[in-house]
Amino acid sequence: MSSVPVRTRVKICGLSREQDVDAAVEAGADAIGLVLYPKSPRYVSAARAAELARRLPPFVTPVLLFVNETLDSVRAACEQVPGATLQFHGDETPAFCRQAAGARPWMRAARIPLDAAQPFDLLKFASDFSEAQALLLDAHVEGYGGAGRTFPWSRLPTSASCHAVLSGGLTPANVADGIVQVRPRFRTLAVDVSSGVEASKGVKDAAKIHQFVAAVRAADEHLARSSHVRLPAA
Numbered sequence: 001m002s003s004v005p006v007r008t009r010v011k012i013c014g015l016s017r018e019q020d021v022d023a024a025v026e027a028g029a030d031a032i033g034l035v036l037y038p039k040s041p042r043y044v045s046a047a048r049a050a051e052l053a054r055r056l057p058p059f060v061t062p063v064l065l066f067v068n069e070t071l072d073s074v075r076a077a078c079e080q081v082p083g084a085t086l087q088f089h090g091d092e093t094p095a096f097c098r099q100a101a102g103a104r105p106w107m108r109a110a111r112i113p114l115d116a117a118q119p120f121d122l123l124k125f126a127s128d129f130s131e132a133q134a135l136l137l138d139a140h141v142e143g144y145g146g147a148g149r150t151f152p153w154s155r156l157p158t159s160a161s162c163h164a165v166l167s168g169g170l171t172p173a174n175v176a177d178g179i180v181q182v183r184p185r186f187r188t189l190a191v192d193v194s195s196g197v198e199a200s201k202g203v204k205d206a207a208k209i210h211q212f213v214a215a216v217r218a219a220d221e222h223l224a225r226s227s228h229v230r231l232p233a234a
């Protein structure tokens, strides 16, 4: 679907420490994810999310991640973190996402079964969640996410008109391959990582974050070189 080489946007998720936020920003991340799901080892309260988000420079977006949260809790968290994008990573309905987000941009996780025998129709899912800014593509795992599991990228449709965020088990070693395989299928593609840049659950590794972003840039350069699209002369 995408035809012109673009810079792949990067989200580093599950941050709970100041130094991890700073490392993500220094590495060139476009967004940071703050997990407001109490069962996650990366959980932060809305007040802590607000504190961490205040460290961000302009043009780096805080993303608030919810799993089957109540409308009131989502709205209360949003009031504390202005300018946030919302990530719904549970079983939320389109109507819930719309109501909870109001005017804020939101993404919904499409949790793709690891078992090829289990059907999953991403185009139908995209149509159901057509008001989402993007679909976040993740593996269907117990505990909803952050498990470091990849799903078979071959299960994705060859062409979809939505913006997508590839996630699920991405690492500095496999992210470039993921971008090369998945980006051509969507309008745009961003990537999202949590486990793959950690020293331990909830504790990020600055070197891994830098390696991850470097691998993304290498994939962008590879795609730009191999693209048949002529860029306008300067």
Ligand SMILES: O=C(O)c1ccccc1N[C@@H]1O[C@H](COP(=O)(O)O)[C@@H](O)[C@H]1O
Pocket: 013, 014, 033, 035, 037, 040, 041, 042, 065, 067, 089, 136, 138, 143, 144, 145, 146, 147, 148, 149, 167, 168, 169, 170, 192, 193, 194, 195, 196
């Ligand atoms: O990070 C978590 O703990 C988490 C908990 C519940 C739902 C989603 C969660 N994280 C998101 O999961 C995907 C994949 O993460 P990973 O890179 O495989 O660890 C990613 O979008 C995180 O934002």
